[in-house]
Amino acid sequence: MRWIRFTDAAGTHYGLLEGERVRKVAGSPFDGYETTGEWAELAQVRLEVPVIPRTFYCAGLNYAEHTIEAARKRGQEPQLPKQADIGYRANNALVPHGHDVVIPPDARTIHYEGELVVVIGREARNLTPDEALDCVLGYTIGNDVSERNWQRSDRTLWRAKNTDTFKPMGPWIDTDFDPREAQTRVRVNGKTTTEFPTAAMIFDIRTFLSTMSRYLTLHPGDVVWMGTDGQSPDLKAGDVVEVEITGLGTLRNTFVQG
Amino acid sequence: MRWIRFTDAAGTHYGLLEGERVRKVAGSPFDGYETTGEWAELAQVRLEVPVIPRTFYCAGLNYAEHTIEAARKRGQEPQLPKQADIGYRANNALVPHGHDVVIPPDARTIHYEGELVVVIGREARNLTPDEALDCVLGYTIGNDVSERNWQRSDRTLWRAKNTDTFKPMGPWIDTDFDPREAQTRVRVNGKTTTEFPTAAMIFDIRTFLSTMSRYLTLHPGDVVWMGTDGQSPDLKAGDVVEVEITGLGTLRNTFVQG
Numbered sequence: 332m333r334w335i336r337f338t339d340a341a342g343t344h345y346g347l348l349e350g351e352r353v354r355k356v357a358g359s360p361f362d363g364y365e366t367t368g369e370w371a372e373l374a375q376v377r378l379e380v381p382v383i384p385r386t387f388y389c390a391g392l393n394y395a396e397h398t399i400e401a402a403r404k405r406g407q408e409p410q411l412p413k414q415a416d417i418g419y420r421a422n423n424a425l426v427p428h429g430h431d432v433v434i435p436p437d438a439r440t441i442h443y444e445g446e447l448v449v450v451i452g453r454e455a456r457n458l459t460p461d462e463a464l465d466c467v468l469g470y471t472i473g474n475d476v477s478e479r480n481w482q483r484s485d486r487t488l489w490r491a492k493n494t495d496t497f498k499p500m501g502p503w504i505d506t507d508f509d510p511r512e513a514q515t516r517v518r519v520n521g522k523t524t525t526e527f528p529t530a531a532m533i534f535d536i537r538t539f540l541s542t543m544s545r546y547l548t549l550h551p552g553d554v555v556w557m558g559t560d561g562q563s564p565d566l567k568a569g570d571v572v573e574v575e576i577t578g579l580g581t582l583r584n585t586f587v588q589g
Numbered sequence: 590m591r592w593i594r595f596t597d598a599a600g601t602h603y604g605l606l607e608g609e610r611v612r613k614v615a616g617s618p619f620d621g622y623e624t625t626g627e628w629a630e631l632a633q634v635r636l637e638v639p640v641i642p643r644t645f646y647c648a649g650l651n652y653a654e655h656t657i658e659a660a661r662k663r664g665q666e667p668q669l670p671k672q673a674d675i676g677y678r679a680n681n682a683l684v685p686h687g688h689d690v691v692i693p694p695d696a697r698t699i700h701y702e703g704e705l706v707v708v709i710g711r712e713a714r715n716l717t718p719d720e721a722l723d724c725v726l727g728y729t730i731g732n733d734v735s736e737r738n739w740q741r742s743d744r745t746l747w748r749a750k751n752t753d754t755f756k757p758m759g760p761w762i763d764t765d766f767d768p769r770e771a772q773t774r775v776r777v778n779g780k781t782t783t784e785f786p787t788a789a790m791i792f793d794i795r796t797f798l799s800t801m802s803r804y805l806t807l808h809p810g811d812v813v814w815m816g817t818d819g820q821s822p823d824l825k826a827g828d829v830v831e832v833e834i835t836g837l838g839t840l841r842n843t844f845v846q847g
Contacts, residue, residue, distance in 0.1 A: 383643070385641070386680045386681050391744075412744055416743045417745065418747065419677045419679060419745075419747075421644045422644045423643075423644050423806050423811075424805070485672070485674045486649075486672075486674040486676075487649070487675065487676040489676065489804070489805075490804040493805060495805050543747070546748040546751075547679070547682070547747075547748075547752060550681065553681075
């Protein structure tokens with residue numbers, strides 16, 4: 332099933348998507364819920380990011396071509412990550428499907444990174460790889476928008492990766508999606524610019540979750556962005572970027588000048 | 590005034606500390622509140638971390654001696670940060686005043702870092718340095734516990750800094766505290782091992798908040814840990830670490846073997 336989070340005249344709620352209609356629920360997929368008997372039309376509601384995570388994890392480098400190209404552009408020898416060291420992004424930067432990505436006036440080189448997002452559904456610690464997927468509620472899509480000059484110049488990724496609106500996530504959480512056969516395709520203004528097998532990760536989801544859970548507790552609502560492959564063209568104001576993961580959905584955002 | 594967050598038989602609440610008693614409130618200092626007429630005894634309640642932040646910011650290197658010593662131990666030339674690049678920590682690692690810090694079995698070199706924590710009270714964007722403190726609700730204390738071998742070996746700070754229980758924060762949020770004349774003192778088993786003027790930062794609070802707010806929106810409940818000075822001895826199971834900031838309070842935690 333597909334969970335959406337949305338706002339209508341009555342407030343912000345979770346709902347279950349059925350075709351073009353939304354079955355409203357009381358509660359959430361993380362704390363328990365009941366269906367209410369109320370419905371909304373998908374076209375009539377405002378989509379929100381499907382969850383404000385308690386902790387926003389992000390694998391960063393987790394596909395070979397992206398890692399090699401990123402190193403080459405910095406004039407460095409490419410070095411594939413040797414272990415599943417998770418990184419972080421920041422909640423201030425999250426925006427939903429359909430929301431504009433605002434390019435700051437002093438930004439120069441803006442790139443997309445289309446990513447599979449794992450949504451944690453229940454508390455977990457010390458998972459084996461075999462049981463790691465048991466804590467997963469479902470999957471959504473993220474676009475890890477990046478400003479490459481700040482990524483080189485700054486001591487941290489704060490504005491390169493976490494400027495407001497730089498983390499589109501959505502449109503929904505799909506609880507039945509299976510990443511194994513999926514393709515990730517990114518389109519700019521309708522033209523495919525990047526395509527890769529979603530599962531061609533250096534460290535897969537089971538490895539990341541089991542490694543992380545040796546040292547930290549995963550909580551309901553945590554998200555883990557799994558990294559990207561390939562390269563982005565330089566984006567400009569007016570570009571419409573779509574991240575499609577086949578079988579899961581399409582996350583679409585327009586880039587505008589701030 | 591001093592805000593505490595606590596759990597009693599009726600659940601988790603905010604309250605206002607008055608001597609050894611807590612005036613219970615409905616709501617929170619971030620979303621609005623009303624006093625309830627109910628009281629609790631401080632000794633009878635369980636303290637919680639004073640806020641689960643929406644985004645958990647951390648300055649990292651922000652005092653000269655700590656930066657120079659950290660570089661020296663890595664065999665590198667010390668380089669003071671050139672701009673106020675904020676970093677991040679993770680919510681899973683937060684524990685309150687009085688909670689044990691659990692040293693993982695494979696950890697080797699555990700250090701404390703006593704830090705002033707700024708708690709954001711209202712939404713803010715594009716702050717000038719002069720107006721930056723207007724969005725601050727108050728201050729609390731943090732201990733940025735670190736495992737130095739993982740800090741060197743891993744690609745990110747995930748387990749070096751964000752292992753469960755590695756981020757004690759508390760005991761309360763003080764809305765009247767003024768950092769300008771304060772001293773930060775860290776004691777291990779009652780003996781002072783580090784002391785420095787809290788305000789002797791490379792980039793002060795106004796500079797960080799105004800710089801951050803050029804690119805990101807600060808939200809109520811966000812926290813900004815301001816960095817530490819000096820060096821920690823190697824800690825061991827059984828050590829009791831107290832971070833005192835004069836005029837603000839003392840954050841005390843016992844380190845135990847995991």
